[in-house]
Amino acid sequence: MILDTIARPPSLVEKVCQSLAAIARRDRADEENWLPTERELAAQLGVSRSVVREATKRLEQQGLLEIRQGLGTRTVNHLHKPLTGALELLVPEETERLRQLIEVRLMVEPENARLAAERATAKQITTLRAVHEKLALADSFEDSVMADMEFHRTLAVLSGNQIAGLLMQSLSELLQVSLKHGYKRVTPATAIKQHAAVVKAIEQRDSAAAARAMHRHLVTACNDLELN
Template identity: 45%
Template sequence: MKEFTAQITIGMTSYQLLMTLSPLKSAPSLVDQVCSRLARQLRDEVESGNGRLPPERLMAERLGVSRTVLREATKRLELQGLLEIRHGSGIRAVNRLHKPLSGSLSLLLPELSERLRQLNEARAAIEPEIAKQAALKAKTADVKQLRSIHERLVAAETHDEAVEADIDFHRTLARIASNEILKLMLESLADLGRESRRITISNVGRQRAIDHHTAILSAVAAHDAPAAAKAMKHHMDEAARDLAAKTKAKR
């Protein structure tokens, strides 16, 4: 009986120990550690304009890892849009975090017209908020830069120049808004947005974009957040209508 009681006690003790155990967290792999270390430094390299990284052999030595581990890490960072690897010219730090999403859009939505339609829906959801935040946070230098970009749109002599000035205007608003998530979302749509703008500017000209940007710029300069959001919403609504009309005409 004593032996049986002892077995129960031991069994209960084992059960109590089991209940106090928690899952072990696996240690990051060497590749994960290298990715983490490099990612922290790459943005500084891009911002400083010194995007070129040391040769693979030297980086591996400094990090204390094999070239195989470093190669796997840099390949992963390239897929994430933080590195550009060119055989023969080395590795360069870049800021293309939007590329993974941008590249997925054509796979998810093979038909261009549907991609453009959904693009306008996405922009209508996020760009008025970007304009609102930009109006709240814009400094004098920001407004000056925005006005300079707007003048490029006015003075553009070709469709391509107008398209790039248009994209830069919206990109600068996102930077002024100081929200990295909104900025990344907008940048992920930039390539598709370029196609959309080529269609609408070719169809209706750039004067409409100039008028809309003028209203947005004035609201941002006046720090009038509701007016900036309203002007941007009107801009998005008109762009959607122009694109829909062009698509319908083609059909």
């Protein structure tokens, strides 16, 4: 006789984590807000201060909260931190990390572009166009890197797949390193042209063309890094 597994109800700590994570997700649009004190949170949620303390520590490890001694706890958008630390331990050699990053991007980003062409709203496509124009107008090395990174993260969001968006956010630091290496060798001109091709395909709702354009762009990025 085979019995169904009985689902374990979430613990108080897990429930508090869920409540606080919902606040952090709501605030993550580049706004960092301070939470009530530990005592106030415990009173509002009807739990002990030790439960609140454990929950905030867990969310800090996940990159959703930052605990600052003497000041309090605030929401942050550091979701990339845990993955970045793990990658540096698992793949200590930077060149190999960048090579593996390109492999992952080739698996994921053409599909992000394809889905964006199918799912993105007109407003979202306008946002993507504006982000693309930031790279075209960038007048410094740092601005080019940040605009390029924003383009790829925005595209992931436009795919409509929240896990894809989170993945690109989590890879932010490594992506930034990759872009810096690339822009030390080449100008942004090619990236601007290839990003424009992706945007155009998405605007035309041509999912296959969007995927091809993104794949072509990533192959170029790999060549620029001289990782082949």
